[in-house]
Amino acid sequence: MSLSQRMELRxxxxxxxxxxxxxxxxxxxxxxxxxxxYVDAELERNPLLERHEENDAPDAPERxxxxxxxxxxxxxxxxxxxxxxxxxxxxxxLDNSFDPDAAGVGPQPDAQAFAEGDRLPxxxxxxxxxxxxxxxxxxxxxxxxRLARETTxxxxxxxxxxxxxxxxxxxxxxxxxxxxxxEAGWLAESVEAVAERLSCPxxxxxxxxxxIQRFDPAGVGARDLAECLAIQLRERxxxxxxxxxxxxxxxxxxxxxxKALERLCGVDEEDLAQMIREIRALDxxxxxxxxxxxxxxxxxxxxxxxxxxGSWLIDLNPDTLPRVLMNQAYYARVARSAKTETERAxxxxxxxxxxxxxxxxxxxxxxxxxxxxxxxRQQDGFFAHGVTHLRPLNLRTIADAIGMHESxxxxxxxxxxxxxxxxxxxxxxxxxxxxxxxxxxxxSSEAVRHRIRxxxxxxRPSAVLSDDQLVKILRGDGIDIARRTVAKYRESLRIPSSxxxxxxxxx
Numbered sequence: 001m002s003l004s005q006r007m008e009l010r011x012x013x014x015x016x017x018x019x020x021x022x023x024x025x026x027x028x029x030x031x032x033x034x035x036x037x038y039v040d041a042e043l044e045r046n047p048l049l050e051r052h053e054e055n056d057a058p059d060a061p062e063r064x065x066x067x068x069x070x071x072x073x074x075x076x077x078x079x080x081x082x083x084x085x086x087x088x089x090x091x092x093x094l095d096n097s098f099d100p101d102a103a104g105v106g107p108q109p110d111a112q113a114f115a116e117g118d119r120l121p122x123x124x125x126x127x128x129x130x131x132x133x134x135x136x137x138x139x140x141x142x143x144x145x146r147l148a149r150e151t152t153x154x155x156x157x158x159x160x161x162x163x164x165x166x167x168x169x170x171x172x173x174x175x176x177x178x179x180x181x182x183e184a185g186w187l188a189e190s191v192e193a194v195a196e197r198l199s200c201p202x203x204x205x206x207x208x209x210x211x212i213q214r215f216d217p218a219g220v221g222a223r224d225l226a227e228c229l230a231i232q233l234r235e236r237x238x239x240x241x242x243x244x245x246x247x248x249x250x251x252x253x254x255x256x257x258x259k260a261l262e263r264l265c266g267v268d269e270e271d272l273a274q275m276i277r278e279i280r281a282l283d284x285x286x287x288x289x290x291x292x293x294x295x296x297x298x299x300x301x302x303x304x305x306x307x308x309x310g311s312w313l314i315d316l317n318p319d320t321l322p323r324v325l326m327n328q329a330y331y332a333r334v335a336r337s338a339k340t341e342t343e344r345a346x347x348x349x350x351x352x353x354x355x356x357x358x359x360x361x362x363x364x365x366x367x368x369x370x371x372x373x374x375x376x377r378q379q380d381g382f383f384a385h386g387v388t389h390l391r392p393l394n395l396r397t398i399a400d401a402i403g404m405h406e407s408x409x410x411x412x413x414x415x416x417x418x419x420x421x422x423x424x425x426x427x428x429x430x431x432x433x434x435x436x437x438x439x440x441x442x443x444s445s446e447a448v449r450h451r452i453r454x455x456x457x458x459x460r461p462s463a464v465l466s467d468d469q470l471v472k473i474l475r476g477d478g479i480d481i482a483r484r485t486v487a488k489y490r491e492s493l494r495i496p497s498s499x500x501x502x503x504x505x506x507x
Contacts, residue, residue, distance in 0.1 A: 023356065023357075023360060024356075024360045024363065024364075025411065027360050027361065027364050028364055028367065028408065028411040028412055029411040029412075029414045029415065030415065031415035031416070032299065032301060032317075032319075032320035032321075034415070035320075035322060036322055039322040039324060039357075039361075042324075042353070042357055043324065046350050046353055046354055046357075047330070047334075047350060048326050048327055048330060048331050048334075048347075048350045048351060048354045049324050049325070049326060049327075049354050049357065050324070050325055050326075050327050051322075051323065051324060051325075052323035052324060052325045150290065151290060152290055153181065153183065153185065153220075153287045153290040154178050154179065154181070156216070156290055157178045157181070157212065157215055157220065158175065158178055160215045160216065161174045161175070161178065161211075161212070161215075164211055164214075164215070165208070165211060169200070169204070170204070170207070170208050170211075172198070173194070173198060173200060173204060173205055173208045174208045174211070174212060176194060176197075176198060177194060177205070177208060177209055177212055177221070178212065180194065181220065181221060181287065182287070183287050183288070184285040184286075184287050184288060185217065185219060185220040185221070185222070185228070185285055185286040185287025185288070186221075186222055186223065186224075186228065186285075186287075187209070187221050187222065187223050190223075191205045191206055191209060191223075209221055213231050217283070217286040217287070217289060218231060218232045218235045218283075218286060219231045219232045219282070219283060219284075219286040220286050220287060225250060225284055226247050226248065226250055228282075228284060228286070229247050229250075229279060229282050229284070230244070230247050232282045232283070232286075233247070233278075233282070238278060242265040242266060242267050242271070242275065243265075243275055243278075245264050245265045245266075246261060246264075246265050246272075246275055246276075246279070247279075249261065249264060252264070253276065253279070255500055255503065256500060256503030256504050257503070258272060258503075298417055298424045298426075299317065299319065299320060299417070299424075300317055300320075300417045300418055300419030300424050301316070301317055301320050301368060301372075301416045301417055301418070302314060302315070302316060302317060302368065302369065302372040302416070302417075302418045302419065303315045303316075303317060303418075303419045304372075304376055304383060304418055304419065304420045304421075305421070306383075306421075312376050312380070312383060314369065314372055314373045314376055316365055316368065316369055317419070321361070321365055322361065324357065324358060324361065325358070326351075326354040326355065326358060331347070331350075331351055334347055335347050367404075367408070367412055368412055368416060370402050370404075371398060371402065371404075371409055371412045371413065371427075372416075372418060372427070374398050374401050374402050375393075375398065375418070375427065375430050376418075377401075378391065378393055378397065378398070378401075378430075379391060379393065379430050382430070383420060383421075383422075386422065387446060387447055387450045388447050388450060388451065389447070390430070390432060390444040390446050390447045390450075391442075391444055392432055392433060392434030392435075392442050392443070392444045392445070393430055393431050393432060393444075394431060395409045395410055395413075395431065412427075413427035413428055413431070414427075414428070418430075429446070432444040432445045432446040432447075433445040435448050435479055435480070435481055435485075436480045437478045437479060437480060443478075443479050445489070448474070448479055448481065448489060449489045449492065449493060451474065451477070451479070452470060452474075452486065452489055452490060452493065452495075453493055453495070455470060455473060456470075456490075456495055456501070459501075461502075461505035464498045464501050464502045464505065465498060466498040467483050467486045467487050467490065467497075467498070468483060470486050470490075471483050471486055474486070
């Protein structure tokens with residue numbers, strides 16, 4: 001066999017991921033908040049891009065001329081004629097309309113002193129503290145300092161720490177512990193970890209933590225639920241040995257194993273019921289009463305509303321779509337002034353990026369609308385009748401219906417939500433697994449979960465439904481489901497077992 005070299009010409013096809021294509025794919029899966037941040041960064045980088053605002057419309061009214069800050073020149077004759085006209089309207093003399101002595105203003109300055117711009121103090125009176133423009137300069141009337149703002153839990157604890165702790169080292173440890181307390185009021189970091197990070201003894205951290213745990217609100221600084229309840233009970237002077245035993249076995253209380261708790265605490269049924277009422281009156285999250293981080297609201301990317309003919313209208317939310325334009329006039333001016341090859345290359349690159357970004361944003365909006373429209377078409381029963389009519393749905397069904405790749409649909413539905421008359425739902429919510437039906441039909445797993453919750457909510461204390469009974473009822477409704485699947489769905493809904501529900505309901 002001989003070896004030789006030769007040249008061949010072959011044709012082939014391959015998918016090349018250009019930077020522009022990667023950018024378009026990235027934009028598809030961004031949430032509207034991430035998209036706004038991305039567009040803002042592009043606006044900073046690319047001088048040819050500008051944000052399109054509603055106020056930039058060509059028919060916007062012209063801005064009024066700015067008011068001059070210089071005081072007008074007063075004419076003595078004009079002031080005199082205005083005074084005469086005003087006295088005629090009031091049918092009295094202006095000299096009789098104001099009593100300087102009664103107002104506490106004191107003697108009036110002469111015209112010469114006023115004309116020379118002398119600053120004359122006011123005599124003491126009820127309006128002495130009033131400055132120009134109606135502002136109040138006194139410390140007791142500082143309205144800016146009295147603006148309403150929620151005090152955070154950290155600020156509330158820090159103010160108590162400054163009063164309770166004098167030692168600088170303990171204050172430092174206390175500040176660190178306060179920063180480690182979460183919004184619920186619990187210590188989110190172990191004492192050992194705090195001591196290691198501060199290179200101080202564990203006993204010092206324990207001592208400062210014990211001081212913080214005596215602060216208001218009661219229960220703050222606890223490391224678990226039992227300690228949080230114990231701190232509040234100590235403050236109420238109710239942490240006796242029986243209550244201490246009850247708090248140490250909260251797991252039995254959660255299971256409603258009252259007989260075991262009676263033996264553990266050494267009390268009868270009536271005393272245990274009273275102790276449980278006291279436990280329920282406590283606050284397991286004492287930090288909730290203070291201001292914290294603002295709650296993020298789920299903003300829908302698409303709105304769905306019924307049309308008069310019974311169909312559905314699907315609209316993009318304009319608030320989640322950043323609008324950018326390319327300034328053609330600025331590009332023409334800059335392109336003419338570019339002299340070097342580097343400058344011309346930079347301007348050309350900015351032009352290409354600007355064009356691609358505007359097209360990518362437009363394509364992203366169209367793709368989201370296309371996917372959302374198909375979801376609404378597939379889940380028409382949900383929008384009309386509720387979650388019980390939710391159909392099984394997967395990404396491939398949507399992709400085949402609209403002629404897109406399954407991965408593209410997955411990117412579109414990530415971090416997106418749909419606003420409906422029933423609330424705001426993530427797009428991923430409408431993709432559920434299929435549960436086989438006895439008649440050959442298929443049921444959505446989410447609809448089955450909803451049915452299980454309905455059955456358990458409607459059960460009587462004397463007839464609590466077991467998982468086997470739920471299986472029989474669901475099969476009677478045409479849903480072929482296994483007992484282990486019912487148990488899995490029930491646990492995902494955080495619903496206790498039939499034994500625990502029977503104890504809780506006293507059945």
